[in-house]
Amino acid sequence: MDRRKFLKLAGVGAGGIMLPVYGVPVSAAQLASNGMDVGQKKVLADVVLNTARKAGASYTDVRIGRYLNQFVMTRETNVENIVNTESFGAGIRVIANGTWGFAATNDLTPDGVARAARQAVAVARANAKYQSEPVQLAPVKGVGEVSWQTPIQKNAIQVPISEKVDYLMEVNNSALNAGASFINSALYLVNEQKYFASSDGSYIDQDVHRLWAPMQVTAVDKKSGVFKTRDGLSTPVGLGYEYLDGREEDKIHGQTTLYKDSYDMVEDAQLAAEQAKAKLSAKSIEPGKYDLVLEPLHLRLTIHESVGHPLELDRVLGYEANYAGTSFATLDKWRSGKFKYGSDKVNFFADRTQPGSLGAVGYDDEGVQAKRWDLVKDGILVNYQATRDQVHMIDQNESHGCSYADSWSSVQFQRMPNVSLAPGKEKYSVKDMIRDVEKGIYILGRGSYSIDQQRYNFQFGGQLFYEIKNGEIVGQVEDVAYQSNTQEFWNSCSAICDESDYRLGGTFFDGKGQPSQVSAVSHGCATSRFDQINVINTKRKIS
Amino acid sequence: MAILSRSEAKRILDKVLKYSKAEAASAQLTGAETGNIRYARNSVSTSGVVNDIELAVEARFGKKSGIATINEFSDASLEKVMRRAEELAKLSPDNPEAMPLLGKQKYMSVDGFAKSTADMTPDQRAKAAADSIIAAKEKKVVAAGYLEDARSFAAVANTNGLFGYHAATSANFTVTMRTENGLGSGWAQSDVSDFAAMDTGSVSGVAIDKAVMSQEARALEPGKYTVILEPSAVSGLVGFMMWNYDARSADEGRSFMSKKGGGNRIGEKMFDKRVHIYSDPADLNVPAMPWAEDDHMALERVDWIKDGVVQNLPRSRYWASQSEEKAIPQGNNLIMVGGDKSTAELIKNTRRGVLVTRTWYIRMVDPQSLLLTGLTRDGTFYIENGKIKYPIKNFRFNESPVIMLNNIEEMGRAERVGMWGYSAMIPALKVRDFTFSSLSDAV
Numbered sequence: 001m002d003r004r005k006f007l008k009l010a011g012v013g014a015g016g017i018m019l020p021v022y023g024v025p026v027s028a029a030q031l032a033s034n035g036m037d038v039g040q041k042k043v044l045a046d047v048v049l050n051t052a053r054k055a056g057a058s059y060t061d062v063r064i065g066r067y068l069n070q071f072v073m074t075r076e077t078n079v080e081n082i083v084n085t086e087s088f089g090a091g092i093r094v095i096a097n098g099t100w101g102f103a104a105t106n107d108l109t110p111d112g113v114a115r116a117a118r119q120a121v122a123v124a125r126a127n128a129k130y131q132s133e134p135v136q137l138a139p140v141k142g143v144g145e146v147s148w149q150t151p152i153q154k155n156a157i158q159v160p161i162s163e164k165v166d167y168l169m170e171v172n173n174s175a176l177n178a179g180a181s182f183i184n185s186a187l188y189l190v191n192e193q194k195y196f197a198s199s200d201g202s203y204i205d206q207d208v209h210r211l212w213a214p215m216q217v218t219a220v221d222k223k224s225g226v227f228k229t230r231d232g233l234s235t236p237v238g239l240g241y242e243y244l245d246g247r248e249e250d251k252i253h254g255q256t257t258l259y260k261d262s263y264d265m266v267e268d269a270q271l272a273a274e275q276a277k278a279k280l281s282a283k284s285i286e287p288g289k290y291d292l293v294l295e296p297l298h299l300r301l302t303i304h305e306s307v308g309h310p311l312e313l314d315r316v317l318g319y320e321a322n323y324a325g326t327s328f329a330t331l332d333k334w335r336s337g338k339f340k341y342g343s344d345k346v347n348f349f350a351d352r353t354q355p356g357s358l359g360a361v362g363y364d365d366e367g368v369q370a371k372r373w374d375l376v377k378d379g380i381l382v383n384y385q386a387t388r389d390q391v392h393m394i395d396q397n398e399s400h401g402c403s404y405a406d407s408w409s410s411v412q413f414q415r416m417p418n419v420s421l422a423p424g425k426e427k428y429s430v431k432d433m434i435r436d437v438e439k440g441i442y443i444l445g446r447g448s449y450s451i452d453q454q455r456y457n458f459q460f461g462g463q464l465f466y467e468i469k470n471g472e473i474v475g476q477v478e479d480v481a482y483q484s485n486t487q488e489f490w491n492s493c494s495a496i497c498d499e500s501d502y503r504l505g506g507t508f509f510d511g512k513g514q515p516s517q518v519s520a521v522s523h524g525c526a527t528s529r530f531d532q533i534n535v536i537n538t539k540r541k542i543s
Numbered sequence: 544m545a546i547l548s549r550s551e552a553k554r555i556l557d558k559v560l561k562y563s564k565a566e567a568a569s570a571q572l573t574g575a576e577t578g579n580i581r582y583a584r585n586s587v588s589t590s591g592v593v594n595d596i597e598l599a600v601e602a603r604f605g606k607k608s609g610i611a612t613i614n615e616f617s618d619a620s621l622e623k624v625m626r627r628a629e630e631l632a633k634l635s636p637d638n639p640e641a642m643p644l645l646g647k648q649k650y651m652s653v654d655g656f657a658k659s660t661a662d663m664t665p666d667q668r669a670k671a672a673a674d675s676i677i678a679a680k681e682k683k684v685v686a687a688g689y690l691e692d693a694r695s696f697a698a699v700a701n702t703n704g705l706f707g708y709h710a711a712t713s714a715n716f717t718v719t720m721r722t723e724n725g726l727g728s729g730w731a732q733s734d735v736s737d738f739a740a741m742d743t744g745s746v747s748g749v750a751i752d753k754a755v756m757s758q759e760a761r762a763l764e765p766g767k768y769t770v771i772l773e774p775s776a777v778s779g780l781v782g783f784m785m786w787n788y789d790a791r792s793a794d795e796g797r798s799f800m801s802k803k804g805g806g807n808r809i810g811e812k813m814f815d816k817r818v819h820i821y822s823d824p825a826d827l828n829v830p831a832m833p834w835a836e837d838d839h840m841a842l843e844r845v846d847w848i849k850d851g852v853v854q855n856l857p858r859s860r861y862w863a864s865q866s867e868e869k870a871i872p873q874g875n876n877l878i879m880v881g882g883d884k885s886t887a888e889l890i891k892n893t894r895r896g897v898l899v900t901r902t903w904y905i906r907m908v909d910p911q912s913l914l915l916t917g918l919t920r921d922g923t924f925y926i927e928n929g930k931i932k933y934p935i936k937n938f939r940f941n942e943s944p945v946i947m948l949n950n951i952e953e954m955g956r957a958e959r960v961g962m963w964g965y966s967a968m969i970p971a972l973k974v975r976d977f978t979f980s981s982l983s984d985a986v
Contacts, residue, residue: 483980
């Protein structure tokens with residue numbers, strides 16, 4: 001009761017997740033209603049900026065945010081839960097005496113926000129006593145009054161609940177008809193209506209939308225006591241309800257059907273049921289060294305953990321030492337200009353402008369315009385992800401636009417932008433790649449994942465595993481996990497498919513900070529090959 | 544305002560329920576004031592206080608239910624929130640698994656409210672951080688830490704006459720100390736109800752010693768080792784197991800607690816005979832709210848595992864109604880009974896082994912066997928002939944807590960740790976044949 005609320009979500013992701021819930025429950029109709037008028041927000045923002053300046057702040061920003069969530073959760077023929085939440089308030093951040101101060105309020109009257117502005121200045125002054133590194137902000141030119149919206153075609157929050165329930169029931173029936181023992185399916189919809197203003201002269205109104213349609217199908221053989229699961233092969237997206245259109249042109253037919261810019265959940269539910277059943281009798285993998293062919297939905301998680309996180313500058317500098325950890329990608333390695341993060345084929349870039357991605361915005365949560373930049377070029381580490389108060393520490397004077405807060409009541413800090421692996425430059429298909437493998441495993445979908453606190457040693461599972469022998473897939477296998485070290489792994493990357501296979505995949509709930517905050521981020525890549533990776537067998541007996 | 548007394552809370556709940564025109568209604572009033580301070584690189588980075596109070600009202604019509612919430616308590620607001628819950632209930636689809644609201648409950652009396660925590664000020668938080676930073680600077684190490692404290696209450700009532708009130712305080716402190724050369728890292732924690740019992744300086748001292756001692760770690764070959772897992776290291780694995788400990792998934796055949804051929808494993812001896820794990824809201828070390836958060840059913844002391852035998856599994860009221868078994872809510876705390884030895888004594892009795900301070904980034908690998916993977920972190924040492932010989936590099940483990948709890952050699956004293964959103968008493972364990980599958984270079 002004194003900690004953040006969580007919905008326990010066993011059964012819709014690998015191993016069950018804790019879903020953080022913000023805001024208060026409201027009706028679906030209230031979610032679809034318009035919030036406060038932008039003119040009123042500007043009046044309140046100006047009250048904050050003026051009050052803080054008079055109280056002694058040398059810099060102020062205010063975020064007036066309305067955060068909407070809708071979760072629809074089902075199992076088999078039942079709706080388990082429908083949750084609609086709304087959270088509305090203002091977060092005020094100031095610099096006074098060279099120190100950050102923050103205060104937040106849900107009292108959105110001129111008096112209420114002015115009081116919070118003065119509180120933020122008072123907090124900054126109090127903290128200045130224990131602060132030995134005065135804040136240095138990279139310059140940002142005010143942009144005046146501007147707005148940005150996620151380019152959606154169909155606002156998912158405005159689609160009637162009954163339509164969503166009917167769709168998930170169709171999905172569940174599809175799995176049950178195909179022989180699934182159980183299915184959990186869900187829709188998570190997020191809309192962040194964020195108004196940002198700063199003493200630099202920016203007034204930025206943004207409307208950000210995200211959607212996720214996860215499911216998990218279980219096949220049980222009661223006689224033998226064996227059960228297997230297969231998660232859906234969708235991805236969270238920065239798109240509207242049109243993502244669920246399942247357009248034929250977005251389907252990639254192969255070992256199973258994979259999806260690009262839209263998803264056919266009903267079809268995938270049927271395939272999931274068939275494949276979960278096939279897992280019950282699949283061969284258990286022989287441990288050893290294999291060449292791995294990693295499908296984008298799978299590889300994006302490896303990128304997230306082994307590239308996205310270690311290149312967060314706050315981790316590198318030690319600000320996350322007590323929680324998420326630090327990083328092996330230290331400043332001396334970057335300064336050398338020679339640190340070989342990966343093979344020559346490996347190019348990573350950060351990009352907050354990619355349409356359909358979870359990290360896409362017009363401006364970040366400190367008013368910096370979204371952009372693209374290189375992190376690893378031809379295998380060499382060239383840059384990090386940073387915010388306005390960090391870039392001076394890497395001898396740069398322009399922020400990368402990586403600031404984000406998960407609520408109006410949370411203080412914004414450095415979060416991961418979309419970090420992607422550039423596709424191969426030469427024409428090369430998944431079929432070509434498999435043909436070139438003598439002894440390998442083709443791994444699809446996101447499974448178990450774990451990495452150390454400096455991002456060296458990792459272990460990943462998956463959803464579907466197919467054994468490759470002499471250029472051909474010979475059958476489904478199970479009990480597969482691979483272990484490697486970040487630098488060795490990316491240096492073993494020997495081939496990347498071309499742009500036609502490139503697609504985005506993301507994660508909805510990336511956790512960091514104390515108190516912990518979540519953020520959503522996407523990673524693009526094409527199917528890639530990694531040579532001679534250590535594969536372990538994960539089967540155990542407990543009785 | 545965030546903390547209401549029993550009578551203030553009851554007055555609001557009684558009033559809002561009087562406005563109900565639904566077949567049945569329930570209401571829950573919760574409030575908390577949470578303070579925090581965070582520091583890194585020997586410098587305070589952020590701190591804040593958040594006040595939050597909320598009334599949630601649920602209206603029922605048959606199998607339909609609607610919930611609405613509000614944070615103001617005038618008569619007009621209370622009537623409005625009830626009307627809104629009723630409207631939402633009428634619009635909602637039937638929930639086939641809905642159970643009728645509970646009648647009067649007898650809640651255990653729990654004392655978990657400490658004045659010293661309730662009265663905490665920003666200056667005390669700043670001093671707690673300063674005590675840690677000063678200790679770090681003296682030993683030339685770099686501190687990163689986080690202190691969070693809360694005073695809170697919850698009150699519940701329904702139209703069947705149910706009423707309960709509970710107030711609590713808590714404070715949790717974690718700190719990581721790293722040597723300036725980046726070669727050593729140590730961690731320690733303190734989880735209390737009463738802030739007077741917390742000394743961030745001495746907790747920091749433990750982390751500093753580990754950081755200094757863990758420099759220049761040697762590499763041991765991965766394999767099966769006898770390990771001494773400190774309480775925080777044990778809690779990572781046991782917490783994961785209890786998170787997946789549930790009657791319904793077991794009965795459905797999709798859990799490590801499922802029985803071959805159908806049913807669950809209640810009554811089976813699955814663990815070492817010394818394993819005794821239970822929940823008890825009135826436990827003096829880890830007092831907890833005496834009702835279940837979802838339906839307000841009264842919690843009792845319940846043994847989950849005793850003498851190594853599975854005694855009970857949490858079972859929702861709906862699932863109990865399907866199987867004519869007793870409904871047992873999940874606990875709000877966890878107590879694993881330990882022995883009477885300190886960690887130092889466990890080390891003394893060990894010929895060869897590995898001491899693990901903490902486990903990290905634990906994820907499910909296979910739900911069938913509850914195989915988990917994760918890493919050691921912030922203080923891993925080699926033990927030989929009863930003494931810590933030298934620091935060693937961190938390991939990745941692939942191990943099932945079910946196997947771990949079968950391989951117990953010795954148990955240490957239980958300590959209070961923060962775990963999975965609640966507090967638990969967990970002992971240090973000496974375990975044989977713990978599976979380390981690869982080395983990590985992380986410090």
